[in-house]
Amino acid sequence: MSSRIPIVPENTEPLPRLRENEGMLSWVASVDHKQIGIMYLICCMVFFLIGGLEALLIRIQLAQPEFGFLSPEVYNQMFTMHGTTMIFFVVMPFLIGVGVYLVPLMIGARDMAFPRLNALSFWLFVFGGILIYYSFLTQSGAPDVGWFAYSPLSEKPFSLNKGPTYWALGLLATGIGSVASGLNNVVTILTMRTPGMTMRRLPLFVWMILVTSFLLIFVIPIITSAFAMMLLDRLLGATFFTPAHGGSAILWQHFFWGFGHPEVYILILPAFGIISEVIPVFSRKPIYGYEFVAGSTVAIGLLSLGVWVHHMFAVGLGDVTNLYFSFASMLIAIPTGVKVLNWVATMWGGKIIFATPMLFATAFIIEFVIGGLTGVAIASVPIDWVVTDSYFIVAHFHYALFGGSLFAIFAGVYYWFPKFTGRMMSETLGKWHFWLTVIGFNLTFFIQHFLGMMGMPRRTYTYHDFPYWGSMNLISTIGAIVLAVSVLVFVWNILQSLKRGEKAGGNPWNAWTLEWATTSPPAVHNFDLVPPVRGRRPLWDLAHPDMPDEPDAKVV
Amino acid sequence: MEKLGGLFNPSSLEMDAMTDLTVYIIVISAAILGIIAFAVAYIIIRYRKKPGDDTEPYQDFGSLKLEIVWTAIPVAIVAVLFLLTCSTMNVIQPPVKDHEPDLVITGHQWWWEIYYPKSGVVTANELHIPLGKYLLIRLESIDVIHDFWVPELARKIDAVPGHPNYMWIEATKPGVYLGACAEFCGAQHANMRIRVIVENEEEFKEWEKQQLVIPATPRAGLAGEGAKLFQEKACMNCHTIMGTAAAANVGPNLTHLNKRQTIGAGVLTNSPENLAKWLTNPQKYKQGSLMPNMKLSDNDVQALVAYLEALK
Numbered sequence: 001m002s003s004r005i006p007i008v009p010e011n012t013e014p015l016p017r018l019r020e021n022e023g024m025l026s027w028v029a030s031v032d033h034k035q036i037g038i039m040y041l042i043c044c045m046v047f048f049l050i051g052g053l054e055a056l057l058i059r060i061q062l063a064q065p066e067f068g069f070l071s072p073e074v075y076n077q078m079f080t081m082h083g084t085t086m087i088f089f090v091v092m093p094f095l096i097g098v099g100v101y102l103v104p105l106m107i108g109a110r111d112m113a114f115p116r117l118n119a120l121s122f123w124l125f126v127f128g129g130i131l132i133y134y135s136f137l138t139q140s141g142a143p144d145v146g147w148f149a150y151s152p153l154s155e156k157p158f159s160l161n162k163g164p165t166y167w168a169l170g171l172l173a174t175g176i177g178s179v180a181s182g183l184n185n186v187v188t189i190l191t192m193r194t195p196g197m198t199m200r201r202l203p204l205f206v207w208m209i210l211v212t213s214f215l216l217i218f219v220i221p222i223i224t225s226a227f228a229m230m231l232l233d234r235l236l237g238a239t240f241f242t243p244a245h246g247g248s249a250i251l252w253q254h255f256f257w258g259f260g261h262p263e264v265y266i267l268i269l270p271a272f273g274i275i276s277e278v279i280p281v282f283s284r285k286p287i288y289g290y291e292f293v294a295g296s297t298v299a300i301g302l303l304s305l306g307v308w309v310h311h312m313f314a315v316g317l318g319d320v321t322n323l324y325f326s327f328a329s330m331l332i333a334i335p336t337g338v339k340v341l342n343w344v345a346t347m348w349g350g351k352i353i354f355a356t357p358m359l360f361a362t363a364f365i366i367e368f369v370i371g372g373l374t375g376v377a378i379a380s381v382p383i384d385w386v387v388t389d390s391y392f393i394v395a396h397f398h399y400a401l402f403g404g405s406l407f408a409i410f411a412g413v414y415y416w417f418p419k420f421t422g423r424m425m426s427e428t429l430g431k432w433h434f435w436l437t438v439i440g441f442n443l444t445f446f447i448q449h450f451l452g453m454m455g456m457p458r459r460t461y462t463y464h465d466f467p468y469w470g471s472m473n474l475i476s477t478i479g480a481i482v483l484a485v486s487v488l489v490f491v492w493n494i495l496q497s498l499k500r501g502e503k504a505g506g507n508p509w510n511a512w513t514l515e516w517a518t519t520s521p522p523a524v525h526n527f528d529l530v531p532p533v534r535g536r537r538p539l540w541d542l543a544h545p546d547m548p549d550e551p552d553a554k555v556v
Numbered sequence: 557m558e559k560l561g562g563l564f565n566p567s568s569l570e571m572d573a574m575t576d577l578t579v580y581i582i583v584i585s586a587a588i589l590g591i592i593a594f595a596v597a598y599i600i601i602r603y604r605k606k607p608g609d610d611t612e613p614y615q616d617f618g619s620l621k622l623e624i625v626w627t628a629i630p631v632a633i634v635a636v637l638f639l640l641t642c643s644t645m646n647v648i649q650p651p652v653k654d655h656e657p658d659l660v661i662t663g664h665q666w667w668w669e670i671y672y673p674k675s676g677v678v679t680a681n682e683l684h685i686p687l688g689k690y691l692l693i694r695l696e697s698i699d700v701i702h703d704f705w706v707p708e709l710a711r712k713i714d715a716v717p718g719h720p721n722y723m724w725i726e727a728t729k730p731g732v733y734l735g736a737c738a739e740f741c742g743a744q745h746a747n748m749r750i751r752v753i754v755e756n757e758e759e760f761k762e763w764e765k766q767q768l769v770i771p772a773t774p775r776a777g778l779a780g781e782g783a784k785l786f787q788e789k790a791c792m793n794c795h796t797i798m799g800t801a802a803a804a805n806v807g808p809n810l811t812h813l814n815k816r817q818t819i820g821a822g823v824l825t826n827s828p829e830n831l832a833k834w835l836t837n838p839q840k841y842k843q844g845s846l847m848p849n850m851k852l853s854d855n856d857v858q859a860l861v862a863y864l865e866a867l868k
Binding site: 071072073076144145146150152153158159243244248249250283284285286288289290291292314315316319322323326327330331333334337338340341342344345347348349350351352353354362365366369370373374376377379380381382383385386388389390453454455457458459460461462463464466467468544547549 | 559560561562563564571573574577578581582585588589592593595596599600603604605606609611612613614615616617618619622623626627629630631633634637638640641642644645648649665695699700701703705707708711712713714716717718719721722734735736737738739740741742743744745746747749822843844
């Protein structure tokens with residue numbers, strides 16, 4: 001097309017080609033953002049299977065009251081490792097990985113700003129994961145003090161085993177990697193956009209990665225310093241968190257949740273980004289209220305820094321403290337609600353194609369709203385006093401992080417798989433995966449709201465045979481088994497589609513952002529030509545020159 | 557139909573207030589979820605792409621008016637929720653000021669120590685409280701963070717080492733209520749259970765009086781042998797029995813063990829057979845518990861059971 005003008009200057013050096021890049025060593029040594037992104041996704045998939053297996057073992061142990069499938073020690077290791085794995089080694093790196101792959105493509109850049117730093121971030125993540133899982137092979141076993149590792153339980157006098165030391169060291173390593181990748185994203189997004197790609201035209205996924213990256217830069221150092229203090233306590237006999245020797249048990253919680261609450265948004269904002277890309281494409285409409293969807297992300301990012309004490313309402317910090325944090329937490333419902341309503345409005349009046357990515361995105365809205373509403377409920381101090389540390393909380397955050405983040409990740413995988421691999425995923429298997437996930441997920445977690453309200457505490461390896469507890473837990477366990485089957489279908493779909501999936505072509509979904517303007521998979525140099533950017537949907541403008549999004553926009 | 561516990565059976569003034577608040581919030585949340593689910597269902601039916609229709613729909617970029625409306629509505633809902641939150645907290649958490657606590661509860665790995673400062677009664681894992689009395693409870697911890705939780709009776713409150721907490725409670729229905737530790741506290745977090753016996757004032761006074769009596773130490777027979785063993789074996793290094801030399805605080809106070817309903821912080825019901833099983837190998841019933849397997853002979857176990865049974 002004549003309107004395509006070369007933006008990226010002609011490279012005088014010969015560029016490496018994919019063919020030369022196929023050996024294992026070329027992957028390990030790669031600094032290409034796409035190869036690093038793919039490696040992130042593969043590693044996360046492996047950790048997802050491990051974390052899922054841990055979840056299944058937990059649910060089997062809880063299938064009946066007083067069941068003896070796992071010993072208390074092993075159970076405690078399982079729930080610690082399940083939480084740690086899913087948060088630090090599945091959802092967070094998965095979203096970072098998708099970002100690493102897509103951000104340069106979406107903004108029309110050749111690579112990340114610091115390609116080698118990008119590789120370092122990835123390898124630190126792998127190293128941290130290996131370190132933590134290595135602890136299973138040591139004599140004292142894996143960490144068993146919960147993913148929150150409250151002091152003084154995680155301190156030497158109460159946990160002589162080495163698990164928590166491996167835990168702190170491993171997360172310290174991945175944490176440094178995450179800060180580096182946050183910095184890399186910020187610099188890439190702010191400085192490497194193709195001409196015409198103003199901040200107001202950034203794809204929403206990129207906006208959300210940008211806010212997430214700022215959060216990473218601000219909050220990971222909090223927990224990294226806390227890990228360092230914990231290691232000083234455990235290895236060198238300092239007493240930062242040991243009240244018996246002048247330390248503070250509550251200090252750890254402030255550090256942990258000072259990081260841990262924004263972390264929740266690190267896990268959900270990029271997921272919001274995926275949803276904000278998928279829904280418009282499959283509704284065939286632009287996102288409704290772009291400025292509000294982007295702006296509410298910034299609001300959520302800022303608010304998330306001031307709400308950590310809502311994890312500590314039962315600690316006894318006083319009513320004034322509790323009420324301030326209660327109010328600040330409830331405020332987050334406002335920008336989040338704005339987002340949800342904008343997604344619904346985007347679908348309204350569209351011509352919706354319910355391919356697998358859209359199925360997951362639609363289900364995401366409902367599941368995430370349930371998780372969000374229970375989140376508002378527990379922001380209210382007295383309700384938190386009733387349900388905190390009960391199965392109600394387990395249900396709440398699984399609706400937010402599984403019904404939310406993970407559903408969005410599934411939508412994203414089905415949506416971008418053709419771009420990553422050049423092949424489509426099977427729609428039939430995709431639909432099986434979708435329905436099994438929806439059924440299994442709701443069967444597992446919805447009933448836990450009631451278990452929590454009836455008084456079942458979390459993190460217990462067994463429970464008394466109170467009325468209905470046994471049968472309700474059994475239902476939950478059956479749901480978990482259905483979920484396990486759905487994951488197998490998903491993995492099978494990926495493997496099958498890699499081998500014999502239909503060829504995708506450059507833009508199988510007829511989407512509008514720049515990553516679809518190149519081949520699938522993209523060449524090492526990303527674009528031969530970057531299309532002109534005169535609006536938020538460059539490929540729409542190309543396809544509909546008669547009605548561009550911004551009719552007055554000038555070609556840069 | 558068997559009775560559901562927790563929020564479904566509030567049995568104190570405090571839980572009544574919290575249950576009301578929960579019901580309000582559930583109603584509001586269900587309404588919001590209903591509206592969104594209905595809208596999505598309508599969209600799925602109404603706006604599905606028809607086969608053969610390849611035209612693009614109307615390209616709608618948003619509306620400032622609508623954005624303002626759906627920002628304002630959540631603001632109003634949040635305001636209402638926050639006011640409800642404040643007023644409920646006022647009911648359940650009046651200032652402590654200079655009240656003396658009626659009860660001091662101390663969390664241990666993995667059992668509860670209970671002390672009545674006004675009468676001097678010390679017991680473990682079973683809390684007797686009078687019906688209809690407004691009580692101030694002070695929560696402490698000796699080791700790690702625990703959390704006192706009896707779902708029908710009260711809010712959760714952490715027992716934090718070096719940071720005592722206070723909680724008000726007024727039970728409104730007599731009965732036995734089961735609770736647990738809610739904050740993960742190590743290997744046997746699951747078996748750190750507590751029973752609260754709410755009884756009318758006369759019954760409570762009676763119980764308190766009985767608890768203050770120092771039991772006679774048996775001198776003869778199997779029980780006498782048990783009493784001697786208790787002092788000779790390591791038992792006295794961890795437990796207290798009033799009227800004897802045993803005065804340690806690592807394990808529960810056993811002065812009136814016979815009067816308790818369970819042993820091992822709720823692991824087994826209290827009977828001579830279970831006591832014998834427990835003494836033979838506590839690790840079998842509470843793996844990781846701080847009470848070791850003392851490798852007692854059957855005869856020693858029988859003697860100790862006879863002694864502990866005599867502690868009425």
